Amino acid sequence: MTQNEIITRGYKALTDALGVVGMIRFIQHFNEGKGDYTKERHQWLDNQNVDDVLKEMNQWKNVDNIAEYYEHLD
Numbered sequence: 001m002t003q004n005e006i007i008t009r010g011y012k013a014l015t016d017a018l019g020v021v022g023m024i025r026f027i028q029h030f031n032e033g034k035g036d037y038t039k040e041r042h043q044w045l046d047n048q049n050v051d052d053v054l055k056e057m058n059q060w061k062n063v064d065n066i067a068e069y070y071e072h073l074d
Contacts, residue, residue, distance in 0.1 A: 001009075014023040045053070 011023065014026060018026060
């Protein structure tokens with residue numbers, strides 16, 4: 001089983017057991033986040049159009065290396 005499959009199944013199990021809101025609350029319990037999302041969002045979205053965003057999303061769609069995924073988020 002790939003890392004993506006594990007993550008997908010885990011989210012599904014949480015959603016099935018807790019519902020969407022419960023799943024989100026559960027995950028937020030372990031990751032409070034950091035920074036100012038609204039301010040940071042403008043830094044990386046102001047110079048992109050919808051096509052650029054969709055293209056980048058599709059590039060990460062099949063990433064199986066979770067370390068690389070989290071590296072990209074930092």
